[in-house]
Amino acid sequence: MTETVLWTGCIVLAGALGAMAARAVRLPAACGAMAGGLLTSVGVNSLGLMPQALDLLDLRAALVAFVCLLAGVEIDLTRLVKDRRSIAAAVGAQCLLVGGLVALAGLMLGYPPRISLLLAVCLMATSPTALMAVASELRASGHLTRRLLAQSGIGLLAALALMHFVFFITSPQGEIGSFLLSVVVGAVMGFVILVPLSRMSQRGAMVTGAATGALVLALVARGLGPRLEQVAAMSIIAGFIVGNFSSNRDSIRDALRDVGLPCVIALFAVAGFGLQAGELAAGLGSGLALLAARAAGLMLAGAVTPGGRAGIVQGLAQLPAAGITSGGALAAMTTMSLVAAATAVPALWEGFVVAAAASELFGMIAARWVLARAGEAPLAEQVTVR
């Protein structure tokens, strides 16, 4: 445990330095954080210093829970109801088109049908943590931000349900039950967190309540099994309840936004550290192909969806240029962690959230651009402490 604390500090420090460097070249901080974590991993491995007993799963689960809770808090029910048709259409189109194209690409690359299906399900979701990274960094909280977060949150939940369904039809061992359990636990915990938070007025107390709730969610998910995707699902649902049924929801959102970026940086740094550079490099070609299929699916989904076409298509149209000039190779390598995980299916569970978040590097760059274009986030961040 002592060793874990020391390594955690080093990894997050590398991530923070990477984030600063990314900021300097006007990239999202999360890209730099992940690169910092990855470089630390490569450096430690090459020097032979990698500790044998380093277990970052608990930390990663807690960070995923907190960031997903923040993402859930940002989803506005009023907007969600108002835009339900366009959001449902966007999610449906994204699931269908991305899933179909990635599954096809997987089959063409020679993966077995079951693995191809799982890859498709994994890649069809947009990562709310990635979008939260952008929104938190830019302090964006406008209509488009909330719409994107709602879309990505629902998309992730849909993908998780589908993933459980795929597992159920391929090896029927009660996977649907565990997904429903996640939903119920997330809803209950949302109300448990909501009750004290509604009574609090200080920002520090709100952060404490939310952090405690996130920790509980991570621990419950850990108790149910080492599955990060359950943490994500439960936390988004809990955050959604906290962010919509509280009497002082605006204060809660403001308080949590202030602490969002450090958690995002830590999450992406730890995710970057977890990537195995050697394995990733070996499958770079497959990763790029899968990523291309996913990008094509996202663009098609944006094009056929009436509500989200304007912003999303513009943003996604920037993908090739942004990818070449920034984190393209890194994103492809990250996607490969999913491929590597898929070759040993039990590891898929652990790799899912990391890969889903990490493979959003392209999307994050696009989202940053889209949000700036929509006038919801000034690119020059203001230094404010409230």
Next chain:
Amino acid sequence: MSSHPMAVAVVLTVALVLSRPWLEARRPIVSLVLILGFVLGTGGVRWLGPDLQAGFTPILALATGWLALLAAEAWNLSTLRRAKAGRRLGLSLLCAVAAAVVMAAVARWLGLPAPWAAGLLLAAACIAQDPEAARDALSRATLPDARARLAPSGASVSLGAALLFSSLAQVPAVGGSATTFHLAPDATSTITLGVLLGVIAVLMLRLAQGSGMLLALLAALAVTGCGVALWLDLSACALLFCAGVILANDASRRDLVFALLRQWERPALCAMLLLAGASLGVGLAPGGYFPAICLMTAGVLLARFVIFGARWREAMALPPLVLVLTLSTATRPEPAAIAMALVAGEVILLPSRRPR
């Protein structure tokens, strides 16, 4: 942590559920956490038993270290001059040395092992006050504004001195045969590394842009410092306090840095108090320490009245229960345990109207 995740989850959920009625009763939420820790810990139903607590030691060290980092805010040279904290610090140290001598004498009289080291630890406990508790107590006392403003700074100074003091001594479990009393090497290493970490932090923070990035860097540096301290078997609390002193004297971003650190003060305090409560009851007044505790309680209160000229609220900021808690946790050779016991006692006994 991973051995009993559901037990900890249940504990935290209960804390969340109970926090609303607790707040409505106008009690500080941190006291609920402490009491809950005690009920569920070694002294209660043992859901948070010693095996689980051992896994939480780094988290405890990190939480206390974060608070120590914050406590260093008052160790700014200009603030110290303005608050005349030097005089207060001198008196605190004098009081602590006297307490240590008396404690050691009593311990020797009772035939207890490790009297001098135990005395040092107690002395460290005696001089410490929680700045937040002092601020809260003084907000209700009829003190002139100027004094009420300065008192928390004085409390921070005394807490910092206590952290350094306690890092000087390492005591084996009471009842153990060996008496280790490391003074210079550990203290020198702790202070050197702390100062080094502080200088690195100052340099890095000057490069960072934006409050989120600053907080991320601060958190990373704090965790790294804590990890280094644990790895080298030093006091994480004292090391981070030294780093905090350097940060407190860097004029460029001092206010911003400490405002950011304060955002995570309450989670750190709650984590610390939950574990403090859970660890209580292991060695409550072990080995005939109880007479010594009573004696020292009277002595410390008297010293506070006589030496400091304190009003009753200030004097009671170190109540008898604190000494019981301190001795209970001092059986574990961790300065962090002392600090947490101090805060624990103050939190329990201080009345309501703490910030929520």
